[in-house]
Amino acid sequence: MNGFKTLLAGVLAVPLGLAAAPADAQDWPTRQVNLVTHSSPGGGGDVMLRNLAPTIENKFGVSTTVDNRVGGSGAVAMTWMATQANPDGYTLLSVTPTQLITPLRAEGIPSYEDLTPIARLFLDPTTLYVHRNSPIETIEEFLEEARANPRGLTVGIGSAGSLDQLVLQNFMAATDIEVRTVPHEGGGDAVLALLGEHVDAVVGEPGQALTHLEDGTLRMITVFQDERLDAYPDVPTLSEVGYDVVSNKFRGIFGPPNMDPDLVEAIAEALGGLYQDEPWNTYWVEGSLNPAFLGPDDFKANLDVANEELRSFIESLN
Amino acid sequence: MIDYASIGEAFLNVMTPYTLFFLFLGVLIGIVAGILPGINGAIGISLILPFTFGMEPAAALIMMLGLWGGQNFGGGVTAALIHAPGAASGAATLFDGYPLAQKGQAGKALGIICIASSIGWFLSTILLALIALPLAAFALRFSAPEYFAVGIFGLSMVASLATKNIFKGAIATLFGLLIVTIGTDPFSGLPRFTFGRYELMDGINFLIVMIGVFALAEVLVQVQRGGVQEKMVSFSRELPSWPEIRALLPVILRSSGIGMLVGTAPGAGGSIAAFIAYSEAKRFSRKPEEFGHGSHEGVAAPEAANNATEGGAMVPLLALGVPGSGAAAVILAAMVLYGLRPGPQIFVQQPVLVYSLFFGLAMGAVVLLILGLLLTPYLAMVMRIPRPYLITGIAGVAFMAAMAITGLLFDVRLVLLFGVIGYIMRRYEFPAAPMILALVLGFMIETNLRRSLILSDGDWSIFFTRPIAATILGLAILSFLFPILRTLLSRRSSLKG
Numbered sequence: 001m002n003g004f005k006t007l008l009a010g011v012l013a014v015p016l017g018l019a020a021a022p023a024d025a026q027d028w029p030t031r032q033v034n035l036v037t038h039s040s041p042g043g044g045g046d047v048m049l050r051n052l053a054p055t056i057e058n059k060f061g062v063s064t065t066v067d068n069r070v071g072g073s074g075a076v077a078m079t080w081m082a083t084q085a086n087p088d089g090y091t092l093l094s095v096t097p098t099q100l101i102t103p104l105r106a107e108g109i110p111s112y113e114d115l116t117p118i119a120r121l122f123l124d125p126t127t128l129y130v131h132r133n134s135p136i137e138t139i140e141e142f143l144e145e146a147r148a149n150p151r152g153l154t155v156g157i158g159s160a161g162s163l164d165q166l167v168l169q170n171f172m173a174a175t176d177i178e179v180r181t182v183p184h185e186g187g188g189d190a191v192l193a194l195l196g197e198h199v200d201a202v203v204g205e206p207g208q209a210l211t212h213l214e215d216g217t218l219r220m221i222t223v224f225q226d227e228r229l230d231a232y233p234d235v236p237t238l239s240e241v242g243y244d245v246v247s248n249k250f251r252g253i254f255g256p257p258n259m260d261p262d263l264v265e266a267i268a269e270a271l272g273g274l275y276q277d278e279p280w281n282t283y284w285v286e287g288s289l290n291p292a293f294l295g296p297d298d299f300k301a302n303l304d305v306a307n308e309e310l311r312s313f314i315e316s317l318n
Numbered sequence: 319m320i321d322y323a324s325i326g327e328a329f330l331n332v333m334t335p336y337t338l339f340f341l342f343l344g345v346l347i348g349i350v351a352g353i354l355p356g357i358n359g360a361i362g363i364s365l366i367l368p369f370t371f372g373m374e375p376a377a378a379l380i381m382m383l384g385l386w387g388g389q390n391f392g393g394g395v396t397a398a399l400i401h402a403p404g405a406a407s408g409a410a411t412l413f414d415g416y417p418l419a420q421k422g423q424a425g426k427a428l429g430i431i432c433i434a435s436s437i438g439w440f441l442s443t444i445l446l447a448l449i450a451l452p453l454a455a456f457a458l459r460f461s462a463p464e465y466f467a468v469g470i471f472g473l474s475m476v477a478s479l480a481t482k483n484i485f486k487g488a489i490a491t492l493f494g495l496l497i498v499t500i501g502t503d504p505f506s507g508l509p510r511f512t513f514g515r516y517e518l519m520d521g522i523n524f525l526i527v528m529i530g531v532f533a534l535a536e537v538l539v540q541v542q543r544g545g546v547q548e549k550m551v552s553f554s555r556e557l558p559s560w561p562e563i564r565a566l567l568p569v570i571l572r573s574s575g576i577g578m579l580v581g582t583a584p585g586a587g588g589s590i591a592a593f594i595a596y597s598e599a600k601r602f603s604r605k606p607e608e609f610g611h612g613s614h615e616g617v618a619a620p621e622a623a624n625n626a627t628e629g630g631a632m633v634p635l636l637a638l639g640v641p642g643s644g645a646a647a648v649i650l651a652a653m654v655l656y657g658l659r660p661g662p663q664i665f666v667q668q669p670v671l672v673y674s675l676f677f678g679l680a681m682g683a684v685v686l687l688i689l690g691l692l693l694t695p696y697l698a699m700v701m702r703i704p705r706p707y708l709i710t711g712i713a714g715v716a717f718m719a720a721m722a723i724t725g726l727l728f729d730v731r732l733v734l735l736f737g738v739i740g741y742i743m744r745r746y747e748f749p750a751a752p753m754i755l756a757l758v759l760g761f762m763i764e765t766n767l768r769r770s771l772i773l774s775d776g777d778w779s780i781f782f783t784r785p786i787a788a789t790i791l792g793l794a795i796l797s798f799l800f801p802i803l804r805t806l807l808s809r810r811s812s813l814k815g
Binding site: 159198 | 361364367459460461502503504506507509516519520638639640641644650655657659660663724726765772775
């Protein structure tokens with residue numbers, strides 16, 4: 001059903017996208033770009049923008065600022081974008097599924113429909129990993145153990161109500177197993193718990209455990225996406241063992257409401273052309289992100305689908 | 319085994335005018351950042367980050383480490399001078415630093431803050447260099463029950479912070495714990511007690527509460543005291559004497575150890591370390607009655623501890639690649655930007671860089687000592703400002719700080735609310751310190767209690783069957799009963815006498 005919706009949305013989006021393709025392409029950027037994030041300094045969105053900023057400066061010769069509008073799990077930044085920001089294309093917000101989840105959790109917060117989705121840039125791969133000392137070597141063994149011992153395994157996640165928890169829930173439902181979900185105060189803490197062997201496995205991004213996955217302290221056993229990761233060619237996707245659970249942990253850019261569609265296209269195009277520039281390139285390669293560019297219309301269609309799935313997930317938490 | 323060549327090279331790297339200049343600059347910016355309310359280490363470091371792109375990674379990182387340490391000192395300075403910590407880590411310095419400065423000994427208060435900070439910083443660096451890897455391995459043995467036990471141990475200090483009336487202390491503690499429940503339920507991800515306000519979804523920043531309860535409440539108390547004509551307290555810029563410093567060495571040593579250990583635990587950080595060190599100093603002091611009235615030990619303990627957490631926080635950062643605090647997270651992000659990969663291998667692959675960081679940290683402590691003592695007489699001049707101007711200024715700073723932390727007008731109103739609450743508490747002699755302690759520890763206690771019970775599948779014995787957790791909980795019970803027993807015993811003996 002969801003797949004059909006995506007397809008339909010995609011089919012509808014293609015002609016729209018073509019129609020919006022500007023006859024006289026707008027020049028962007030020609031002056032200072034203000035990049036807004038809900039992350040505090042050092043957080044995921046902040047680090048992303050602090051890599052994007054110098055890349056834009058190098059390539060286009062304009063200056064940039066990074067603006068941390070922290071608070072309300074992203075609500076502060078979303079509200080500011082929806083009500084205060086100028087839709088001239090020079091104030092942009094970095095987004096992750098948090099910007100979908102927060103408006104679903106509480107009333108009165110602007111949602112993605114109140115802003116202008118510009119481009120999806122990356123997908124963060126979601127993976128399952130265990131400790132080197134674990135007797136579990138493969139995803140099949142993990143499933144066997146979980147079936148033999150319902151609620152016996154503990155699986156750490158970064159935080160409650162996050163996309164990682166949704167993936168874990170979908171994983172349990174699809175494979176008909178039950179494990180105990182252990183939320184932490186962020187992905188780094190979950191990795192620490194696994195390093196100390198206090199939990200049996202962690203669902204999360206490889207980026208948060210990079211050095212430990214590389215030196216073999218932690219062992220990745222499956223990937224929740226359509227294709228294997230380039231950096232881990234030996235780790236099977238979950239669909240290879242017969243279950244279809246794919247995470248949609250996107251990273252993208254929104255603008256304020258009421259932007260000129262030509263301008264939106266121009267920004268999307270400019271951002272989509274940065275993948276090979278430095279330090280952007282180093283940032284996503286080191287972080288194991290998958291470039292997954294979607295223009296404004298495809299991104300919007302993708303968000304519609306993701307939002308429905310998250311809505312039922314948030315309702316299930318209540 | 320010991321790589322002398324790398325150590326030598328690192329030493330020469332750090333001792334260049336280039337690196338020392340940036341270290342000096344980092345510490346200076348850090349002191350200013352610490353004094354400016356609302357600018358913490360993480361924000362300060364991310365502000366200078368863009369300027370470091372062209373620099374050598376080692377020098378850039380050393381500059382950031384210098385900023386981090388200087389910021390801890392600056393936070394203590396404002397706590398002592400204007401009753402408002404400029405950074406969260408300075409919270410516990412306020413209890414004795416402010417009374418000491420009010421007694422006219424501002425120079426001594428700042429001098430002790432500077433010396434204790436520098437020594438704590440220096441010692442934790444040495445410990446870090448010696449035992450980073452084994453310590454990281456030990457820290458990994460800490461799981462939810464252990465962190466819960468540490469939180470309870472911290473909370474047991476309420477008994478020694480609330481000396482006058484243990485029941486009022488308990489009420490203040492519970493009030494603090496209630497405030498912590500506002501925000502997002504960490505185990506369902508849903509908002510709780512937010513009254514429909516999205517500004518409350520991340521909870522109430524404890525710096526906001528502190529600025530209200532301490533700085534603004536102080537302003538209200540002073541205003542009521544009136545006496546515009548009143549002469550300003552005379553003050554001395556005199557620094558502490560050598561015998562005074564020597565007498566503080568044991569307390570500084572012990573507090574540095576506490577700070578180092580607490581800093582190693584991710585998420586605990588400078589303010590928790592400072593509180594634990596303060597309470598331990600009081601427990602071991604020969605003059606516990608001086609605490610709260612300008613005790614030198616009460617100033618030295620939290621400052622040594624909060625600077626020592628920096629060396630401690632470098633342990634998980636370097637050895638595990640896990641940041642234990644906001645400032646550490648920015649430094650980790652910077653390291654990744656420079657193409658460095660913190661983790662156990664960095665000690666093998668980049669020994670020169672790692673040793674350079676150690677030497678840079680150690681030199682940072684020396685720089686702080688020099689800079690801090692040079693600046694102290696000028697900083698202490700704040701005390702010369704006539705009281706009406708000073709308290710007006712403090713009120714302004716309090717609201718500005720609220721604005722600087724989040725940029726939300728909502729938080730400015732919160733500061734006002736907590737200022738009034740703080741005033742009422744002062745009026746009816748409810749101690750504010752236990753409330754702040756509960757705010758600092760509440761989240762850690764709640765999440766780790768609930769996480770422990772998920773890990774044990776609802777079995778409470780997890781807290782008694784794990785040796786480390788059980789030991790810490792046992793200490794917590796003793797530490798809770800100790801001040802009460804001592805009061806009872808001294809009463810009995812005085813009755814007999």
